[in-house]
Amino acid sequence: MSGETKPLLEVDKLISSFETERGLLRAVDQVSFSVSAGKTVGIVGESGCGKSVTAMSLIRLLPQPAGKILGGHVHFKGKDLVRASDAEIHRIRGGDIGMIFQEPMSALNPVHRIGRQVSEVFRIHKKMSKKDAWDAATEMLQLVRIPAPEKRMTDYPHQLSGGMRQRIVIALALACRPSLVIADEPTTALDVTVQAQILDLMARLQDEMHMSIILITHDLGVIAETCDEVVVMYAGRVVERAGTEELFENPLHAYTRGLLASIPTLDTPSKSLLNTIPGMVAALGEHTHGCRFCQRMGRITSRGTRERPGFSEVSPGHWVETCPHCYHPSA
């Protein structure tokens, strides 16, 4: 690490696992990354790679009793969230760390009016009176650019469109002016024109409120549009981590390269065959040895794949898992 100011959030060798019938599954396997103030860090990967579990672990929201954090640190403003008391975590969650989830319908209570749900945040975290909380909530709706906010306050979630609901969820997440927002697939359920609206809104609010964002997505396009840094995860591990431009221009891990080459873009010739990554996305297992991507590629027995590859900074700010088969220093 260079002598810059301390990052807002530092995740260090975080390990989370789930107790299942098949034994202990490691969903997050020594994940490390950091988020600087005012920056957006994207976590990208395919289903089951552990990106959502990582996010859940940061704020200790793993499903109980199956999920457990087994090791590592999450330093947030000088506090280790892994070891913080439940009361402290409760205060931070929804307070200094806001959360946005994929499906806004499940984040909102269908039987309560919007106004009650948004003002509840102010009543709990800021101990405001009913009236003040209601006014503050109306102001939040205005902030997320919901037309006629006074009127919307008395609506139920089902009366709003998907895009409007996601704005409400953003309003909830930002109510206490958090310094960090964790957004898990915030636009995945939305149409592309609505997605563009929401991403634009988040970027503007980030500027206004100087917050940091952790954006979890499977969509490399969304990453390219919005993130300053990218963390690429595969089978519970970070395989590569770099600034966004650097990662797209100079991907060093075979998995990152494979991912980038599999997306059809508007510039790829029609009906040309796309690059594919053979096999399937790895299932999580209890074993933590070897290079997981080599296992997908069927390179299980060859030498050098039994040990877990190191994770090193190969150029300033560019980290990669240095498996002899998967790490390709730029030619």
Place this chain on the structure above:
Amino acid sequence: MSESPLLSVSKLKVHFPVRGGVFMRQIGAVRAVDDVSFHIGPGETLGLVGESGCGKSTLGKAVVRLLTPTEGSIRFGGREISELSQGTIRPLRREFQMIFQDPMESLDPRMSVRSILEEPYVIHGLGNRAERHQWSDELLDRVGLPKSAAERYPFEFSGGQRQRIGIARALALKPKLIICDEPVSALDVSIQSQILNLLVELQRDFGLSYLFIAHDLSVVKHISDRVAVMYLGKIVETAPAETIYRDPRHAYTKALISAIPATDPKHKREKILLEGDVPSPIDPPAGSAFGHRMSHPRYDETVGMDLSLREIAPGHEVAADPCCVSEEDWKILQKRGTEVSA
């Protein structure tokens, strides 16, 4: 097009009644598909894009007669199929098949893969046991699954493999046309590219035609020869795939393309942000639907106007809608309109 099209749809309407009141009388209609015309040639892929609720899936289902159209004509291989009864249409079903977004929902969980693949032969009375056995092995091989898959059940497979089973079943009767309804949108990117490649190869090998329905424009552009853009039950623009992305003429197409996240962080597209959401197809605006969403000053002119597609360039058609095209394009479209009526 010199060759006669395999599928030709003309002025198709699919409306669903909305009932209400004490006697559940019809009080309105959802105009899911409203006056849509298009054609697909042999070996051609027509991509159909639009946002949720625009009617693209309804259109796909109506084309293969899983839904009965309210009005209009569907000609398949020169034969009118829009009014055939389910009984008379069954033998024709061999020629057009459908692939769905979530194969888990379209594959019977209690049937082995072998019985899923043999079922179409059984229904159409084809082959004996040994032949069907051999054909299903061939199908598995063709979609890249091992023979051992035949004795297993759908839940034992991953999403990508299940989609391969869905494709194998669609191929069983050697169809000429396959309607693909969001076939890759539930899949991870590395798996998505495997399935797209498979569809491209199958088309080359068997000369299949596809109606490829999706909301992901990059995917549609990749696989299609021509693309039709749908908005609120109507096709607003259609052109060769390259053209529609390089030179979109309709305001909605432009907004849609600008909204695709660029995969190059250095060259972000200029966004055209739309206000509001896709309006409801129940009681849609009387004039230009998109003009209404944009609160366009010329919206009032479009009420009662013929907004159907007209050719703006060879093979490139756009809705004749003054709210949604440039000033010059509007002049060209108006001229085309008078030529037609003259």
